[in-house]
Amino acid sequence: MKVQNICCIGAGYVGGPTMAVIAKKCPDIKVTVVDINEARIAAWNDENVENIPVYEPGLPQVVAEARGRNLFFSTDVDKAIDEAQMIFISVNTPTKTYGEGKGQAADLKWIELCARQIARVAKEKKIVVEKSTLPVRTASALKDILEHTGNGINFQILSNPEFLAEGTAVEDLMAPDRVLIGGDQSEEGLSAINSLVEVYARWVPRERILTTNVWSSELSKLTANAFLAQRVSSINSLSELCEHTEADVNEVSRAIGTDSRIGPKFLKASVGFGGSCFQKDILNLVYISRSYGLDEVADYWEQVIIMNDHQKKRFAKKIIKNLYNTVSGKKIAFLGWAFKKDTNDTRESAAIYVADHLLNEQSKVSVFDPKVTEQQIYSDLDYLGSRSSEENKESLTVVKDPYKVCNGAHAIAVLTEWDEFKTYDWQKIYDNMLKPAHVFDGRNIMDKKALQNIGFQVHSIGSADDN
Numbered sequence: 001m002k003v004q005n006i007c008c009i010g011a012g013y014v015g016g017p018t019m020a021v022i023a024k025k026c027p028d029i030k031v032t033v034v035d036i037n038e039a040r041i042a043a044w045n046d047e048n049v050e051n052i053p054v055y056e057p058g059l060p061q062v063v064a065e066a067r068g069r070n071l072f073f074s075t076d077v078d079k080a081i082d083e084a085q086m087i088f089i090s091v092n093t094p095t096k097t098y099g100e101g102k103g104q105a106a107d108l109k110w111i112e113l114c115a116r117q118i119a120r121v122a123k124e125k126k127i128v129v130e131k132s133t134l135p136v137r138t139a140s141a142l143k144d145i146l147e148h149t150g151n152g153i154n155f156q157i158l159s160n161p162e163f164l165a166e167g168t169a170v171e172d173l174m175a176p177d178r179v180l181i182g183g184d185q186s187e188e189g190l191s192a193i194n195s196l197v198e199v200y201a202r203w204v205p206r207e208r209i210l211t212t213n214v215w216s217s218e219l220s221k222l223t224a225n226a227f228l229a230q231r232v233s234s235i236n237s238l239s240e241l242c243e244h245t246e247a248d249v250n251e252v253s254r255a256i257g258t259d260s261r262i263g264p265k266f267l268k269a270s271v272g273f274g275g276s277c278f279q280k281d282i283l284n285l286v287y288i289s290r291s292y293g294l295d296e297v298a299d300y301w302e303q304v305i306i307m308n309d310h311q312k313k314r315f316a317k318k319i320i321k322n323l324y325n326t327v328s329g330k331k332i333a334f335l336g337w338a339f340k341k342d343t344n345d346t347r348e349s350a351a352i353y354v355a356d357h358l359l360n361e362q363s364k365v366s367v368f369d370p371k372v373t374e375q376q377i378y379s380d381l382d383y384l385g386s387r388s389s390e391e392n393k394e395s396l397t398v399v400k401d402p403y404k405v406c407n408g409a410h411a412i413a414v415l416t417e418w419d420e421f422k423t424y425d426w427q428k429i430y431d432n433m434l435k436p437a438h439v440f441d442g443r444n445i446m447d448k449k450a451l452q453n454i455g456f457q458v459h460s461i462g463s464a465d466d467n
Contacts, residue, residue: 001127001195004029007084009114011035011044011073013169013276013345014131014162015090016054020062021173023071025203032072032080044073055344055371058170081121086195088160089114089142090131095280104287106280108138115142119150127192129158130218139182139214156192158183159214161221166275167342179209182217222281226301229278231266233307239269239462240314249462250444269462271415271442272311274339274348279305312350315413316357318459319440323410327363331434333409335402336416336443337369337377344371350442351415352380355396360386365396368405370418374398403429411438417445430454 006022008015011033023031035041043053049060049067063071074080081087091110096102111132118128128146130139139157146155159182164172179200183193193211200209212220235253242249249269257264273279282301289298320327339349346352355365359381367377381392399405402421406412406429414421422445430437439451441460448458457467 001085001191003086003127003195003199005084006031006086006088006199007080008033008088008090008131009035009077009081009117010088010090010092010132011037011040011053012090012092013054013166013343014164015088016044016052017056017059017062017164017169018090018131018162018173019088020059020066020071021170022199023066023069024062026199027066027070029199030070030072030083031066032074032084034074034077034080036075036077038075041073041075055342056167056169057342062170077117078121081118081126082123084126086127086129086199087118088129088131093132093280095283101287104283104290106284106287108141111138111142112145115145116149118155119146122150122153122155125154125156127156127158127195129160129196131160131162138218154188156183156189157214158192158196159217159221160196161217163221163224166345167340174203176204176208179204180212180217180220181209182212182214182220185213222285225277225281226285226304228266229273229282229308230301230304232268232270232273232278233304233311235267235269236272236311236461237307239311242462243464246464252462269444270311270350270417271315271354271461272308272350274350275345276347279308279348309353312353313357315350315440315442315461316354319354319358319411319413319438320361322438322440322457322459322465327358327361327410329362329364330410331364331366331408332358333406333412334365334367335369335405335412335414335421336418337367337372337380338416338418341417341419344373344376346372346376346380349380349415352384354413354415354442355381356384356386359392359395363395366405366409367396367398368400368402369416370420403432407432408434409437410434411440413440413442414446415442417443422446426451426456427454430456 006029008019015033019031019033040053043051049064052060052063089111091114093106093108096105096107139159143157161180181193181196183189197209238252239249253267256262257267282304286298286302323330334351337349337351338344338346358365377398378392382389402424436457438457444461448460451458459465
């Protein structure tokens with residue numbers, strides 16, 4: 001099948017950028033991104049492309065080029081499904097917060113709703129592509145729903161996991177390390193795989209397009225994120241040892257990163273990893289392993305999460321300890337709320353959990369992030385359910401000016417590695433803080449010596465305090 005019409009259900013951090021790049025690279029293919037969230041679709045259609053709902057460097061330019069030509073954003077899901085030959089499912093698959101598998105298993109209710117809608121609307125054969133991060137064997141559930149609730153139409157299910165890093169998503173889509181496509185190994189399945197291969201081959205070298213069976217593809221996605229998260233937790237575990245032995249974790253990272261068998265990536269110690277995928281995918285891996293009775297496998301991967309949670313807690317405790325074991329009534333300024341720089345995504349951001357811990361100690365937290373909205377920050381805190389929405393608004397304030405956020409603060413916590421934080425007038429910030437003025441660098445981006453020369457007491461991840 002030569003694909004001429006693509007539909008993507010879900011206009012979030014994966015669906016939006018992925019479809020925009022496909023539309024840019026394949027101007028003869030009509031690409032329609034649909035979502036039931038009217039406000040989100042309206043934002044994607046905003047005349048000013050700087051107002052699109054996903055912040056990614058380079059994305060506004062890609063959207064501006066293709067939108068209205070062959071890239072469309074709509075709330076008419078049925079129409080897009082009906083017209084498309086290939087349907088990408090890119091909806092949220094959060095960790096379950098209820099029932100069996102609570103806290104570990106993926107909540108697949110949105111995936112199931114998509115499948116039922118596709119089955120109801122489709123009048124001719126379709127290729128359905130899993131783009132959301134999903135546990136192994138989800139494709140069989142999709143196929144089961146489509147075949148038993150549809151109109152007797154043939155559906156082929158493909159797994160095409162995304163390997164995007166937020167902040168570099170456009171770059172990753174334009175020149176991916178690899179594109180992975182899994183499907184049935186039957187004649188029809190191989191034909192469906194080839195249809196998607198032909199789309200990507202318009203700009204991705206063929207040798208970088210890997211094809212597998214559907215199960216290998218699904219598991220490869222979980223495994224890739226688990227390995228990357230494992231590296232972060234590994235270096236973070238050593239950062240604590242460094243602080244006690246007076247080794248420097250940055251020097252250790254550099255030393256081991258030059259070993260070609262290890263490599264330098266994902267060896268930067270920090271307050272902990274966040275984002276929508278790492279924790280969710282490892283918890284999926286843990287749950288699947290336990291469901292097959294593989295307890296040792298589950299325990300192994302669960303330790304990656306335990307270490308990440310520990311890193312966030314100990315960062316908060318370090319702030320408390322250095323402020324004379326109490327932060328009650330003290331103002332702590334947060335620089336950064338997004339889980340990493342160059343994105344406005346806050347899912348599982350370390351800042352949320354550090355703030356929660358400090359608020360439990362009756363601290364006054366003040367937050368500045370260049371791209372995250374006030375509404376999102378309060379929503380993240382409210383989601384934890386630690387206290388009422390009113391109490392959160394009383395104890396945490398969101399400030400739109402980085403200098404004002406630091407005024408009168410006892411301490412500053414750097415929680416996102418935004419480049420602009422390094423360029424601030426730190427003398428001015430110091431002059432307007434309570435003394436002794438502390439900086440807790442949760443991302444190891446600040447010039448420690450320069451800050452100490454100004455007068456700050458600086459506490460960096462993975463190096464002993466020498467103030």
